[in-house]
Amino acid sequence: MAPANTLPAWSELQAHRDDVAKNFVLKEAFASDADRFNKFSRTFKADGSADILFDFSKNFLTNETLDLLVKLAEQAGVERKRDAMFRGDKINFTENRAVYHTALRNVGGWEMQVEGQDVMNGPTGVNGVLAHMKEFSEKVRSGEWVGFTGKKLTNIINVGIGGSDLGPVMVTEALKHYGAPDMTLHFVSNIDGTHMAEALKASDPETTLFLIASKTFTTAETITNANTAKSWFVEKTGGKGDVAKHFVALSTNEAEVTKFGIDSANMFGFESWVGGRYSVWSAIGLSVALYVGYDNFHKFLAGAHAMDKHFRETPLRENIPVIGGLLGVWYGDFFQAQTRLVAPFDQYLHRFAAYLQQLSMESNGKAITSDGSSAKYTTGSILFGEPCTNAQHSFFQLVHQGTKLIPADFILAAKSHNPIHDNLHQKMLASNYFAQAEALMVGKTDDQLRAEGTPEELIPHKRFLGNRPTTSILVGDVIGPAELGALIVYYEHLTFVEGAVWDINSFDQWGVELGKVLAKKILKELDEPGNGSGHDASTGGLIGAFKSFSKI
Numbered sequence: 001m002a003p004a005n006t007l008p009a010w011s012e013l014q015a016h017r018d019d020v021a022k023n024f025v026l027k028e029a030f031a032s033d034a035d036r037f038n039k040f041s042r043t044f045k046a047d048g049s050a051d052i053l054f055d056f057s058k059n060f061l062t063n064e065t066l067d068l069l070v071k072l073a074e075q076a077g078v079e080r081k082r083d084a085m086f087r088g089d090k091i092n093f094t095e096n097r098a099v100y101h102t103a104l105r106n107v108g109g110w111e112m113q114v115e116g117q118d119v120m121n122g123p124t125g126v127n128g129v130l131a132h133m134k135e136f137s138e139k140v141r142s143g144e145w146v147g148f149t150g151k152k153l154t155n156i157i158n159v160g161i162g163g164s165d166l167g168p169v170m171v172t173e174a175l176k177h178y179g180a181p182d183m184t185l186h187f188v189s190n191i192d193g194t195h196m197a198e199a200l201k202a203s204d205p206e207t208t209l210f211l212i213a214s215k216t217f218t219t220a221e222t223i224t225n226a227n228t229a230k231s232w233f234v235e236k237t238g239g240k241g242d243v244a245k246h247f248v249a250l251s252t253n254e255a256e257v258t259k260f261g262i263d264s265a266n267m268f269g270f271e272s273w274v275g276g277r278y279s280v281w282s283a284i285g286l287s288v289a290l291y292v293g294y295d296n297f298h299k300f301l302a303g304a305h306a307m308d309k310h311f312r313e314t315p316l317r318e319n320i321p322v323i324g325g326l327l328g329v330w331y332g333d334f335f336q337a338q339t340r341l342v343a344p345f346d347q348y349l350h351r352f353a354a355y356l357q358q359l360s361m362e363s364n365g366k367a368i369t370s371d372g373s374s375a376k377y378t379t380g381s382i383l384f385g386e387p388c389t390n391a392q393h394s395f396f397q398l399v400h401q402g403t404k405l406i407p408a409d410f411i412l413a414a415k416s417h418n419p420i421h422d423n424l425h426q427k428m429l430a431s432n433y434f435a436q437a438e439a440l441m442v443g444k445t446d447d448q449l450r451a452e453g454t455p456e457e458l459i460p461h462k463r464f465l466g467n468r469p470t471t472s473i474l475v476g477d478v479i480g481p482a483e484l485g486a487l488i489v490y491y492e493h494l495t496f497v498e499g500a501v502w503d504i505n506s507f508d509q510w511g512v513e514l515g516k517v518l519a520k521k522i523l524k525e526l527d528e529p530g531n532g533s534g535h536d537a538s539t540g541g542l543i544g545a546f547k548s549f550s551k552i
C-alpha cells in the first residue's frame with residue numbers, strides 16, 4: 001500500500017486541518033448546530049447486550065472532517081484489510097501468520113478457515129477447546145474435580161505475563177460481581193520473587209490449582225515462576241501431591257508443556273494465529289471461566305462477537321471502531337497528540353487501561369511500514385489511564401490546564417452493580433463523568449472568573465482554556481460479560497483501523513526480543529567474576545555496584 005501520507009485524503013485532511021480545524025472550537029460547534037450530539041453519536045445494539053452509546057460529538061469533528069477521514073480509510077484499504085483478517089489471510093506478514101482471534105469468539109457459526117482448514121471444529125478446533133474449558137471449569141466449581149486430598153480447589157493461581165496475564169486480570173476484576181464467592185484468584189506475572197512469594201504465602205497446596213498460562217511456554221518469567229510453584233507444591237505436600245490434579249497448562253506448545261511435566265490431557269490449547277494481547281478469548285481465559293462460570297464466559301464471547309459483526313458489516317461512516325480508530329490518526333498525525341487517556345468511571349474496570357496499554361502500544365508501537373520503509377508520520381500513541389473519580393484527584397490537573405492535547409475516553413455504566421446508599425454513589429459517579437467531559441470542552445473564561453470575584457493576578461492561573469476533546473462511552477445497563485466483551489473488541493478493532501491506515505504490522509512484537517536476549521547474557525554474568533563483558537561503562541558499573549551491594 002502507498003504510505004498513508006501520500007494518499008490524496010491525507011493531503012486533503014492536512015489542508016482541512018490548516019484551514020478549519022486549527023480554529024475549531026467545540027463549544028461554538030455545539031452553539032451553531034443543535035443536532036451535533038445526534039450527528040456524531042453512534043449506538044451499538046446487539047442481542048444479549050445492553051445498548052452502548054458512543055458519543056463522539058465532543059471531538060474535533062465536522063461533517064467534512066468525518067467525510068475526509070472515511071475517505072482516508074477507503075484509500076488506505078481499511079475494509080480490504082479488515083476482510084482479509086476475517087478471511088484468515090496471513091496479514092501478520094513478518095511472522096507469516098493469520099490474525100484470527102475473532103475465531104475464538106465466533107459464537108455466530110461463521111465459517112472460519114486458515115489455510116483451507118476449518119478452525120472451529122475438529123479435535124483441536126476452537127469449539128473443542130471451549131467444550132474442554134466448560135467441562136473442566138464446571139467440574140472444579142462443582143467440586144467434582146478435587147485436589148490430591150479430596151478438597152475442592154478454591155484457590156486459583158494463574159502464572160503468566162503480558163497477554164497471558166493482563167486479560168485474565170482485567171476481565172476477572174471487571175466481572176468480580178459474577179465471581180464464585182468461595183474462589184480466590186492470584187495472578188503471578190513478575191519474575192520479582194515477591195510476586196510468587198506473596199501468592200504462595202496465601203495458598204494451601206491442597207486447595208490450589210495452578211494455571212500455567214503461556215502461548216509459547218518459553219517465556220522466562222513464566223517458566224521460572226511455574227517451576228518455583230511446582231517445587232513449592234512438591235515440597236509442601238512431601239512429594240505426595242499429584243501435579244496432574246493441581247496444574248494445567250494454557251498454551252500452543254504441547255512439547256514444552258509435556259517437558260514441564262503437565263499431561264497433555266490437562267492442556268488447553270490454542271493456535272499461533274492468536275496473538276498474546278488478543279488471547280483472553282482463548283484458553284488463556286480459563287481463569288475467567290473458572291471464576292465467573294462458563295455461561296458468563298460464553299456471554300463474554302458473544303458480546304465480543306457482536307462487535308465483530310458490527311465492525312465487519314457496518315459502513316465506515318457508521319462503524320464505531322472505525323470512527324474511534326480514525327480519531328486516533330486525526331489527533332496523532334494532524335494535531336500531534338502523543339498520548340491517549342482512557343478513564344473508566346468504574347472501579348471494576350481499574351485494570352482496563354493497563355490491558356489496553358499492551359493492546360494498543362504492542363500493536364501500534366511500530367515505525368516501519370509494510371514495505372520495510374520507515375514511516376514518515378507518527379504512529380502509535382501512549383495510552384494511559386486510571387479509573388475515575390480517582391484520576392481527577394491525581395493527574396487531571398495536567399489534562400485540564402497542561403500544555404498537551406490529550407484526547408480522552410470516558411466510560412460509564414448507566415447502572416451500578418452496587419447501588420448502595422440509595423444509588424447516591426452512582427449518581428455522584430455519573431455527575432463527575434458528565435462534568436469532566438463538559439469542563440474539558442467549555443473551560444472557564446477570564447470574564448467568568450472576574451464575575452466570581454477572582455483577583456486579577458490569579459486569573460491566568462485559574463483560567464481553563466477548554467476545547468479539549470473527549471469521547472464519552474455510556475453503557476445502557478451494568479457492565480456485564482457481554483458489554484465487557486463488546487467494549488474490549490471496540491478497542492481491538494479501533495487499534496486495527498489505526499494500524500491499517502498507518503500501514504504497519506499491528507500483530508507482531510519484535511520490539512520485546514532485544515531486552516530478553518541481553519538479560520539472558522547478563523544473568524549468566526551475575527554468577528561470574530567481574531562486571532560482565534562488552535558492556536558500556538554505565539551497564540558495567542551498575543552490574544559491579546549491584547554485585548557489591550548484594551554481595552554476589
Ligand SMILES: O=P(O)(O)OC[C@H]1O[C@@](O)(CO)[C@@H](O)[C@@H]1O
Pocket residue numbers: 161162163164213214215216217218219222276277362509512
Ligand atoms: O504467553 P507467552 O508466550 O508467555 O508471552 C507472554 C507475553 O510476552 C510478550 O512480550 C511476547 O514475548 C507478549 O507479546 C506476550 O503476551
